Amino acid sequence: GSPQDTASGGGDAAPVKVGLVYSQSGPLASYGKQYIEGFKAGLDFATKGTGKVGDRKIELTEVDDAGDPAKAVSAAKDLIGKGTKIIAGSTSSGVALQVAPIAAQNKVLFISGPAATDAVTGANKYTFRSGRQSYQDVVTAKSFIGDAAGKKVVVFAQDGAFGDANEAAVKAVIGGAGATVSSVRAPASATECTPFASQIKAAKPDLLFVAWAGTTAPAMWQTLDQQGVLSSTTVVTGLDIRASWPTFGAAGSKISFLSHYFDGASDTEAAKAAKAKIPGGTLDLFHPDGFAAAQMVVRAVQEGGDDVDKMIKALEGWQFDGVKGKMTIRAEDHALLQPMYQAKLSGSGTAFTAAAQKTLTGDESAPPVAQMKG
Amino acid sequence: MTEPILSVENLSVRIAGLHILQGVSFEVAPTGVTVLLGRNGVGKTTTLRAIVGLTPRNGEVRGTVRMGARSLLARPTHRLVRDGLGYVPEDRCVFAGLTVTENLRLAERRGTTPAYDKVYALFPELDRRGRQRAGSLSGGQQQMLAIGRVLLNDNRLLLIDEPTKGLAPKVVTEVAEVLERVGESVPVLLVEQNLAVVRRLAEDAVVLSAGRVAWTGDAHDLLLETALTKSLLGVGAEVKVSARSEPGPRAPQSRTKGGAA
Amino acid sequence: MSTVILLTLTGLGLAALYFLVASGLSLVFGLADVLNFAHGLFLGVGAYATWWAAGNLPGAGPDGLGFLVAVAFGVLAGAVVAVLVELVLIRPLYSRTIEQVLVTVGLSLAGVALLQATWGADARPFPRPGWTRDVTSVLGAQVPNAGLLLIVAAAVVLGALLAFLRFTRYGLIIRAGVENREMVTALGIDVRKAFTLVFAIGGAAAALAGALGSVYFGTVSPGQGGSLLIFAFIVVVIGGMGSVVGSAYAAVAVGLLQQFVNYYGTSGLGDLCVVGLLAVVLLLRPQGLAGKVAHA
């Protein structure tokens, strides 16, 4: 054998290899779990239970990246080397950003998963996304204050790219609509948030947008509550997975949530099918992402066979009915336009229930078109 | 002869593949001082450490060591010591980070009243420097502390490795006197290079050579017989005087330069 | 004015948390000379055991006396785990410092993964008395009760540790044992028992920190210990390895510095300042603020 050999895709009846690189272990393991459950349900739904496209079986290879981009890149190279033409997954943004160029270099299809970073949109023509992006979150947040002109908005976020992206998006979306946006940033490791709560309180905003991740979130919410921030202004943040809801404690019912998805947010065919298929029967934040990814994979194989360029053609501009409702893959930058939700939590202690206040359509929450980079 | 307090039979020690002691047997009389003699590296320290159970982990000990009726080798060091086996190591091993007082307090043993007055009477320096860190003591002062630690308690047997090393002549004399007195009530197994001290203290002697016992018997016989001393210890009569004996003002004969070489 | 009071008191609360974590670390490091990277695991064990007890142990619960029982159970669990770790893993490696560090590193990886395998990666709400969620008004500042609880607990732990070191011989034995273990046994002391005891105390202190820290955070998660550990290490080193009082001073310095710089400066500057403080202290006084003396 020569070192430059790679296995080539098989003939027509040969199975279609699909690689799923996502977090089975590590800090994002629960996101990964929802993603793969959703994916399997979606595959079932899109192939009508056969697991086949035409007479070709979809053969899944799952690889754990443990949240480490280096491992994800290794896995992607391994899969591509074995002739895989479609890779999906990426639970974390770091992984998505590093796998996307690999896909482009090797001309394979990459469908990013729960990774929320805006940078995946328009990363290159081989990269798609099956989940929402930060920008769509922010647009949903904006819907809480109606007319933004003259309003005062504060972004409260942790240092780092996630915080930067959210701050930039809020400035663009809400600031662009006439509000004055300022920000309070905390170190990612901060465990004591009183100083920041004091700063926010002193700023007297009309809307507080909170972008916070990690295990310090409950303490942060408690501090905002204790210092009277929650009762003095409208506070918006993203609704995380169900398991995290009880950690909001008393603060839970005082926050206005923007939601990517929660169980009961939609009642589509796909949602019903997904509910029936996944273990436990309760949908959660990232089930729709996996579900949509499977739908996109099936579409790509159906229309493109083994030809990646054809797959891309088939996906660009494609509209389909996903778990959340009507989804559109925007041809220009591969953004996935999708419904977004305003939600409220009620109840208390460990038994919160979420209810949708309002649904934004895919067009209403659409991000601006990004320049396709490669 | 009365029952020995300590009997060592066929003691054999290997460390890191080296056969350091090759079947050493001797006995320690229930009273008085028994000295263990021999050149550098013959295994004196190794013998003492094997008896108290401090052979390094990569070492292997064979043979029997009995104190009275009790076998020692299987018992952990701290038990042996609690039962009255006192050990003064060759390189002093004072706890450098602890003060002198703390070093002594650590040596107190449950059940006995520590004899501080005895120790302080012998080494007033230790009393004076109670709050000094032992690591900053002078070499000789550390040696005093190491000896003082073991004199604090009542012991049934003392193992002492080169106690007079690094001590000023005056202190050597004092330590020798103390050991002599101690030896009257507690048997001592002593490793010593200073033949003047040996001469004064020792009743029995054991001479090691290359990991084996070369001679045992009455110490005075050993020291009297020049031929024996020379062959066993490599010390001739004249050399003994010029190189080893504690000179006093009354030792002018050794002051001529180049006398012995 | 009320801002300054608020920042000071919450900063002290943070300092108390750091001290609780650091005290056990400092004790084990200063006395037993083991740089214990598994300290975070002891923290986690304490937190999860308290959490478990509050839900399952008869007599324990999230409130009042039941909460005390739960915390006591957590502390006990931490101590037991620490003792096991010492007996099984550390003891056979004595005097091989680097290998001991490695074992604790391995343990921190494996232990946290085990917690995660058992209870999942996600944070769980922590049972706690209602009053810990409230605030107390001090001169116009709304000070969280959980922070005050931490301050009280830290003061108690500080007192207890000082008493232990001052009024028992163990401090002495262990300090000597670190220098030369053989020689301590040659003085007739079972040094191993003393080391186990120190681990037990370190584990108990860590577990208490884990339990009270979780009250403060409101949740318990497997990785929680690890993130606190870095600052605890910094506190231990600034304070002088092994000095409990030094750790207390250092914790206060670090907590207040972080709190005030984060408020008045830009964010992230607080952490940089703390690291800078560490570097400066070490360069000027390599032995730390208090030096290596375990009794004061």
Add this chain to the structure above:
Amino acid sequence: MTEVKSPEVAAPPAAVPDELTPGHAHWHGLRPYAPLVALVVAAIVPYSTVNLPGIFEGPLNSPGTLQLLAICLVFGGLAAGYDLLFGRTGMLSFGHALYFAAGVYGTDVLVTRAGLPLWQAALLTVTGGTILAALLGAVALRTVGIAFAMVTLAFAQVGAILVARDFGGLTGGEEGLPLDVSGLPAALVGVTNTVNLYWLALAYLALVVLVVHRVSGSPTGRVLAGLRDDERRIGVLGLDPYRFKLVAFTLAGGLATAGGVVYCLIVGGASPHVTSSELTLSLLVMVVLGGPGTRWGPVLGGILYMYLDHRLTAFGSSDAVNNLPAVLSHPLSQPLFVLGTVFILAVYFFPGGLASLRARLHPLLAAVRRR
């Protein structure tokens, strides 16, 4: 001024540098050629289609396997470089990740953000990393023992914070920065060219081993070995300990930076994982796992560690594990659990590291041979 004594770190369980002791007689003249043979074998691995089921996912020449091997080789080199500090000089640095990260991010930022050609970026990065090591080392070496470990940790922590803060959008914060490959030589881009990255990694490893070997066998290496035992004594012999330590620190830092450059190319980007203090800790684990102060120990340790780190994720999700009862399968499916357990066992069962295995197996082998 009184001398400040700081708590000492115990010197690593060191071995006498191979280079300073004469070779074993029964190896005759062959011994010097063994590394060369190993190098040649490693270089022709990509021509083999051998399948090692369970050990690698695909045949030896498949991109996935080569990628994994390349990463392992880089870490083998990194560990060998770190050993120059830790095993051979007795300096416990907790901040070695900083110089590696400087290599990774330096290359990435210069290529991706500044658009420099690769060779310029690599040259600048290695120079910069070496200078950084020299500067920080000059400060940190004013302390010794644990204080030194902590000062280096503090410096590395500053690096980590700076990367996470994402100043000016340079580093991409926690999301990392994918490498812009448009300006890169075509031979380094794309899955089919993974083999070139493998060779690059192999070359790096060979370079580090050669440098470390030559340096420890040199007069300076002898001084470093002496420093490990007794620094005061070195001073009294007329040598400046500070100077020698700084040279070792700078050299190790430079080698780590070069490793970072190679790693950046292999992985195709930078992520904040490489700045974490855990990375330094894992270097320490690698070295001790392999055997500090030995020629091949750290290399083997690094390779093995990275191999396990990558492969255990596959092990955790394999059927063999999933079919076990939950008590076992849950922990075993956590790669970190297995990795941590492996260390602990390794520390117990291979004291002295992998490198001591030969000596420990020697009696056994001799017995077999006599048959």
Add this chain to the structure above:
Amino acid sequence: MLATRGLTWRIGEVAIVDSVYLDLAPGEFLGVIGPNGAGKTSLFNLITGLRRPTEGRILLDGADVTELPPHRRARLGLGRTFQASSVFGSLTVRENVRLAVQAHRGGSMKLWRRAAADREVAAAADAALDRVGLAHRGTALAGTLAHGEKRKLEIALLLAGEPRVMLLDEPMAGVSAEDVPELVSVIRSLTGDSGRSVLMVEHHMDVILELADRIAVMHHGALLACDTPDTVMANATVQEAYLGESL
């Protein structure tokens, strides 16, 4: 050759070394005696630069070296042994001495040359080992040597550096009776016509008396006397404070 001018080292109020004036002529052998804790080792530490004096100067060949770090003084030809043996425990005995030889032959950074190939260094090292009678222990790790053997290695390390001024701190402590005469002759051969000077602390009076041209007596950090052996031995204070009653 070596001179101290009012050398003083205080810790707090206590003067450990108290205003010591010493002059060591080329080729001279000066013995230093004094009770335990008199400050002899501390004096050595000051002279070699391991401690900084609180007051006073140290002159080597007339040049002031008070501010120089230890290694600079060593390069000027100042060598010493330690009271508590301080050898490189994880290196072999031979490597220990080679390191010392190499340090003496110019310690400039040589990163790429093969150390083992330097025959001159090896030969010089073996010669030094031979002189102290340790040649047969060349391959043992220095850390595993018996106590007396370490003392000899200390001296070999000193010899290897060929210093012009040598400070010996109790070289005979722990050396077995048989080997003393041999070491005495090694030490004697160090001085004499070679022009090297020796400063030696020793509690074995006969060794001192045999070797020393002059004897300095230290007590409570101060220099009590510095004179010919006969005068010193006749001094009543010395008798009383240091020698005591003979055994």
